[in-house]
Amino acid sequence: MSSSKEYMNGHVHLEESDMYESDGKLFLTEAFNVIMEEILHKGTDSEEKVCEWKDPDQLRALLDLDLREHGESHKQLLQRVRDVARYSVKTCHPRFFNQLFAGVDYHALTGRLLTETLNTSQYTYEVAPVFVLMEEEVLCKLRSLVGWSEGDGIFCPGGSMSNMYAMNVARYWAFPQVKTQGLWATPRMAIFTSQQGHYSMKKAAAFLGIGTDNVFIVQVDESGSMRPEDLEAKIVQAKSQDAVPFFVNATAGTTVQGAFDPLNRIADISERNGMWMHVDVSAACLPYVTPLCNTSICMWPPVVCRISPVSNCYNLDLSFLQAAWGGSVLFSKKHKHLVAGIERANSVTWNPHKMLLAGLQCSVVLFRDTTNLLMHCHSAKATYLFQQDKFYDTSLDTGDKSIQCGRKVDCLKLWLMWKAIGTHGLSERVEKAFALARYLVEEMEKRDNFKLVCKGPFVNVCFWFIPPSLRRKENSADYQESLSKVAPVIKERMIKRGTMMVGYQPMDGHVNFFRMVVVSPQLTTKDMDFFLDEIEDLGKDL
Numbered sequence: 001m002s003s004s005k006e007y008m009n010g011h012v013h014l015e016e017s018d019m020y021e022s023d024g025k026l027f028l029t030e031a032f033n034v035i036m037e038e039i040l041h042k043g044t045d046s047e048e049k050v051c052e053w054k055d056p057d058q059l060r061a062l063l064d065l066d067l068r069e070h071g072e073s074h075k076q077l078l079q080r081v082r083d084v085a086r087y088s089v090k091t092c093h094p095r096f097f098n099q100l101f102a103g104v105d106y107h108a109l110t111g112r113l114l115t116e117t118l119n120t121s122q123y124t125y126e127v128a129p130v131f132v133l134m135e136e137e138v139l140c141k142l143r144s145l146v147g148w149s150e151g152d153g154i155f156c157p158g159g160s161m162s163n164m165y166a167m168n169v170a171r172y173w174a175f176p177q178v179k180t181q182g183l184w185a186t187p188r189m190a191i192f193t194s195q196q197g198h199y200s201m202k203k204a205a206a207f208l209g210i211g212t213d214n215v216f217i218v219q220v221d222e223s224g225s226m227r228p229e230d231l232e233a234k235i236v237q238a239k240s241q242d243a244v245p246f247f248v249n250a251t252a253g254t255t256v257q258g259a260f261d262p263l264n265r266i267a268d269i270s271e272r273n274g275m276w277m278h279v280d281v282s283a284a285c286l287p288y289v290t291p292l293c294n295t296s297i298c299m300w301p302p303v304v305c306r307i308s309p310v311s312n313c314y315n316l317d318l319s320f321l322q323a324a325w326g327g328s329v330l331f332s333k334k335h336k337h338l339v340a341g342i343e344r345a346n347s348v349t350w351n352p353h354k355m356l357l358a359g360l361q362c363s364v365v366l367f368r369d370t371t372n373l374l375m376h377c378h379s380a381k382a383t384y385l386f387q388q389d390k391f392y393d394t395s396l397d398t399g400d401k402s403i404q405c406g407r408k409v410d411c412l413k414l415w416l417m418w419k420a421i422g423t424h425g426l427s428e429r430v431e432k433a434f435a436l437a438r439y440l441v442e443e444m445e446k447r448d449n450f451k452l453v454c455k456g457p458f459v460n461v462c463f464w465f466i467p468p469s470l471r472r473k474e475n476s477a478d479y480q481e482s483l484s485k486v487a488p489v490i491k492e493r494m495i496k497r498g499t500m501m502v503g504y505q506p507m508d509g510h511v512n513f514f515r516m517v518v519v520s521p522q523l524t525t526k527d528m529d530f531f532l533d534e535i536e537d538l539g540k541d542l
Contacts, residue, residue, distance in 0.1 A: 027074060031081045038082060043090035044104065044522065046530070049498030050093045052086055059087060094522045095500035095530070103520025105357040107420035111413030112359050121406040122155070123399025124385060125392055128409065132396050135411040138418075142350070143366050147343030152374045153366040154401050155410040160200035162349040162365035163280060165374075165403070167191070167204045167247055169367065170276035170346065172377035174246040179377065183209050190238035191215045193249040194226040194261060198280055201249050214243060226250065226261040231269055245275050252281040252339050263341030279345040343368075355433065355459070355519055356426055358414045374401045429521050433459050437518040440528040449536060453513045461516040465490060465535050467542035484511035490538045499534055 042048045054062060063083055072080075090096060092104035120128045122135065139153040156162040171178055177185040189210050193201045195217055202212045216238055219230040235245045248270050250261040263279065270277040342348065346368055353362035367374060379400040386397050399407065418426070437459050444450045444463060449471065453462035467486055473479055487504035494500060504514050516531065 023074065027077060030078055034078065034081050034085060038085035039090065039092065040104070043085075043092050044094065046094045046527065048090075048093070050096050050501050051089045051495060051498050053496050053498060054087060062087065089501065093500075094520055094527050096520070097517050097531070098501040098503050100354045100517060100519065101357070101360060102517065103357055103522050105359070105417050105521075108357060108359045108413040108417040111416040114416075115409045115412050118409075120409065121399070122409050122411075123397065123402070123405065123407055125396035126390070131409045131411060132398060134415050135398070135409075138411045138415050139364065139366065141418075142364060146345075146348055146366060148366070148368050150370045151366060151368050152370070152372070152401075153364055154374065154398070155407075156363050156365055157404075157408070157410075158361050159198070159280070159349055159351045159363045160203060162351075162363045163198065163200045163249070163278070164204040164207060165365045166276075166278045166347040166349060166367075167201075167210075168208055168403075169369075169373050169377045170247045170278065171208065171210070173276060173346075173369075173373055174244070176376075188241070188243040189214055189247075190235075190243035190245045191247045191249070192218055192231060192234055192238075192245065192275075194218045194251060195220045196224045196226075197249050197251050226266065228262060228265040228269060231266065235269070235273055245273055247276050247278065250277060250279045250345070252279055252342065260339065263339060263344065265341075267341050267344035276346045277344065278347045278349070279339075279342055281339070281342075281348060281350045352414050355430060356414075356417070357429070357519070357521070358417060361408075362410050362414055378403050432521060433518050433523075436523055436525065436528060437461055439525055440516065440518065440531070443528060443532060447532065447536070449539075450532070453507075453510060459518050461518070462513050463516070464511075464513045465539050467539045469542060480511050486539060486542055487512040487514055489542060490514075490535065493538045494534070497538070500531065502531075 063080075089098075091099070091102060094103070096102050120131070122128050122131055125132045135155060139155075143149075143151045143153060154165065156165055171186075171189065174189075175186045191201065191205055191210065191214060193215060202215050204210075205215050206212050216234040218234050219227050221227055231248065238245050248266060250263055250266045252260050252263070267277055269275075348366045349363070350366070351363045352358040353360050381400065382405075385405075386394070386400055388394055390397075399405070421429075440461050441452065444452065444461070449466045449468075451464045451466055453464065464483060465486055466483070470479065470482055470486075476482075484506070491502070491504055494502070502514055502516050504512050506512050514535075518528075
């Protein structure tokens with residue numbers, strides 16, 4: 001009996017193509033129709049729900065998550081697709097305001113679908129020729145916006161990983177022996193970041209074995225910007241503890257206050273102390289604390305306030321506030337001065353998947369270095385991938401720059417979107433978001449039951465809803481405690497009603513307040529009006 005017959009008797013068909021291939025293509029076609037209808041049509045319709053909420057036990061039962069010995073029918077599988085679509089949060093919905101990402105760009109989405117369909121890895125030219133060249137071009141363009149005519153970079157799985165890449169390369173730059181000999185061959189190292197810097201700095205320090213105790217937290221001023229004099233003091237403190245300062249993280253658009261660290265002054269200090277300077281423009285979130293007008297304290301730096309801080313300082317310079325999204329000012333010649341000095345950094349992290357709507361995930365880390373530090377730091381020279389006797393230029397095999405082996409293609413969605421609307425279109429998208437946020441603030445000020453935490457033309461609008469039972473009771477002993485309970489109750493009602501999603505948080509002594517994020521280009525003034533009306537309706541009996 002032939003070996004092929006033996007395999008057939010064992011129910012393995014070696015001489016036939018996959019018998020399910022035609023069924024699979026039919027399933028894909030019909031599943032895509034479900035995706036188009038349930039997510040991209042209904043999911044972007046403001047009359048539909050953002051989320052059909054179910055408690056965990058209910059959802060487990062509805063989804064039937066068990067994995068069994070035998071497969072399911074075509075009809076059952078399509079129902080699985082419908083269920084996933086139905087019970088998932090529609091982040092493409094116009095009234096999803098919960099995160100820094102929202103909405104949908106159809107060109108970027110096409111790039112994401114094409115990426116998934118081609119299913120390749122961004123490590124060698126031979127398996128990803130189009131994407132190797134595309135990533136090179138996109139990175140080059142992004143570096144030019146920073147102000148570098150040369151350099152390096154790589155797409156990473158998120159801003160936190162991009163920051164970790166920067167820290168790892170900086171450590172290799174300072175102590176190249178660490179790659180082969182490990183931490184035993186290095187002194188105690190010191191990292192510096194501000195109070196408002198992203199928490200990924202501590203995660204990176206822990207992951208890389210540097211230790212979170214060696215992350216020195218630098219104080220910020222009233223606007224949330226790093227104090228250069230305290231940076232210098234912290235460097236002295238680190239040296240007194242026999243730690244070697246090697247890395248400072250400056251932020252252009254901090255997560256909480258949207259502040260810009262003074263990059264030129266930090267660069268001066270970094271150069272004097274032989275440190276690597278990294279700029280994180282990926283974290284920006286924008287909720288400034290309200291300026292305390294007519295008092296001896298003004299929360300706004302002089303660059304913002306165009307008139308006397310003791311008068312009505314709500315007449316703000318929009319150019320400063322626009323830059324609070326960090327990376328967005330890289331697209332604006334008019335406002336790029338707000339990140340003056342960024343070209344002096346050694347590395348920059350930036351997330352196009354936030355305000356630019358490239359889609360999760362789309363994050364880059366850019367390097368000014370031209371000595372191939374990124375490759376030297378991470379390369380393992382795997383001979384089954386990176387043969388040096390290939391028939392093409394092996395410098396195009398960029399996979400050894402990564403700490404990963406397989407690496408997802410993240411450049412196509414940004415490239416296709418950029419091709420579609422151009423730099424001008426990306427800039428207009430940012431302008432619309434700010435205009436709608438200003439409209440929301442103006443309308444909010446007309447209503448007695450809203451109190452702003454943040455004042456000004458922000459993309460994030462932070463506020464309290466003051467329910468009927470708490471109005472004109474600000475001096476009551478339990479006022480703050482009672483107010484802190486309002487946002488969680490309204491959020492629960494909102495989620496269960498399914499009309500919209502918006503986040504809340506406490507911050508720096510302020511009890512829970514809502515943080516409204518205006519990002520999606522689908523939004524109109526009608527959506528802003530609905531938002532205010534819905535908050536009022538959800539909290540009218542509190």
